[in-house]
Amino acid sequence: MIQIEDLRKTYRSRRRDVVAVDGVDLGVRQGEIFGVLGQSGAGKSTLLRCVNLLERPDAGTVVVDGLELTALRERPLRAARRRVGMVHQHFALLSSRTAAGNVALPLEVTGMPRADRARRVAELLELVGLEQRAAAYPAQLSGGQKQRVGIARALAAGPQVLLSDEATSALDPETTGSILDLLLDLNRRLGLTILLITHEMDVVRRICHSAAVMRDGRFAESGQVADLLRRPGSELARGLFPLPPAPHRPGETVVDVTVSGEAADEPILAGLARALDLDVRILDGAVQSLAATRAGRLRIALPGSADDNAPALRHLRERGALAEVAA
Numbered sequence: 528m529i530q531i532e533d534l535r536k537t538y539r540s541r542r543r544d545v546v547a548v549d550g551v552d553l554g555v556r557q558g559e560i561f562g563v564l565g566q567s568g569a570g571k572s573t574l575l576r577c578v579n580l581l582e583r584p585d586a587g588t589v590v591v592d593g594l595e596l597t598a599l600r601e602r603p604l605r606a607a608r609r610r611v612g613m614v615h616q617h618f619a620l621l622s623s624r625t626a627a628g629n630v631a632l633p634l635e636v637t638g639m640p641r642a643d644r645a646r647r648v649a650e651l652l653e654l655v656g657l658e659q660r661a662a663a664y665p666a667q668l669s670g671g672q673k674q675r676v677g678i679a680r681a682l683a684a685g686p687q688v689l690l691s692d693e694a695t696s697a698l699d700p701e702t703t704g705s706i707l708d709l710l711l712d713l714n715r716r717l718g719l720t721i722l723l724i725t726h727e728m729d730v731v732r733r734i735c736h737s738a739a740v741m742r743d744g745r746f747a748e749s750g751q752v753a754d755l756l757r758r759p760g761s762e763l764a765r766g767l768f769p770l771p772p773a774p775h776r777p778g779e780t781v782v783d784v785t786v787s788g789e790a791a792d793e794p795i796l797a798g799l800a801r802a803l804d805l806d807v808r809i810l811d812g813a814v815q816s817l818a819a820t821r822a823g824r825l826r827i828a829l830p831g832s833a834d835d836n837a838p839a840l841r842h843l844r845e846r847g848a849l850a851e852v853a854a
């Protein structure tokens with residue numbers, strides 16, 4: 528649904544140039560929620576603004592639903608932007624308009640007749656659970672309610688794609704949860720494709736099917752969450768399942784075992800203990816349900832040296848687990 532190739536953007540000023548996006552390739556499949564995770568300054572907002580060309584990239588192509596946006600001039604681009612809705616961190620609502628008035632705005636721009644507009648606005652407010660608050664002004668709404676208005680407005684023109692710029696980072700944890708649930712619900716009910724940026728690992732944990740870790744304008748890793756968890760050294764795996772520094776245990780080898788998909792529900796450690804007649808001790812870790820898959824990361828101690836335990840590591844890998852001697 529979204530195809531980005533070799534995207535580049537540098538902010539130039541007399542004092543210095545800042546390379547914000549430095550050659551990003553990204554593919555988001557129809558109906559998927561894709562999260563770009565990164566710290567402040569990594570280039571996430573610039574990347575997102577380049578997707579609907581609020582920011583013109585210096586190089587690279589952006590294709591949304593088969594249409595190359597980077598090849599369009601201003602007028603056709605304005606029409607094409609209707610395929611892409613956007614939700615903002617600080618809601619970006621007009622304080623002089625009611626919730627209904629804010630949601631109606633993009634429909635007024637397209638010239639939709641008044642009666643159709645009223646019907647569509649009511650439908651959208653219902654979709655986000657705000658039908659009772661249509662006449663309220665932003666100042667009378669909570670943060671979560673304001674974001675619901677922002678989401679309804681972003682969906683007004685019926686886009687296939689929703690871009691979310693840190694939609695929950697100004698909200699408390701409970702409200703964050705309810706907005707993430709709403710995004711997941713819209714994804715399922717409308718088949719909406721969502722590309723979001725966030726600095727919160729929990730957003731990826733709860734709603735993302737695929738993710739990328741962005742640093743210094745580039746993707747350090749990117750792919751489906753279940754696949755990334757199986758990649759040796761994955762930052763995302765470490766972030767989703769943090770473990771403390773590995774303890775040194777004389778006469779033992781400490782091994783980190785990452786499982787996702789079906790392997791997460793197999794008695795993989797009991798199987799290892801039985802097959803190789805080993806005393807397996809669990810030191811730390813957890814198994815959880817993520818948006819896309821069941822997954823876990825467990826730290827275990829096995830008797831003997833790393834060399835002694837090569838067959839154990841092989842046994843785990845043959846059963847779909849990632850097994851790494853803990854550093």
Ligand SMILES: Nc1ncnc2c1ncn2[C@@H]1O[C@H](COP(=O)(O)OP(=O)(O)OP(=O)(O)O)[C@@H](O)[C@H]1O
Nearest residue numbers: 538545546547565566567568569570571572573574
């Ligand atoms: N309009 C601009 N002019 C000059 N430099 C900019 C501009 N916008 C962003 N930058 C710089 O580009 C780099 C990437 O910024 P960007 O906002 O895309 O990162 P981010 O990952 O979204 O960070 P944050 O989470 O803090 O918004 C930063 O070094 C930032 O200072």
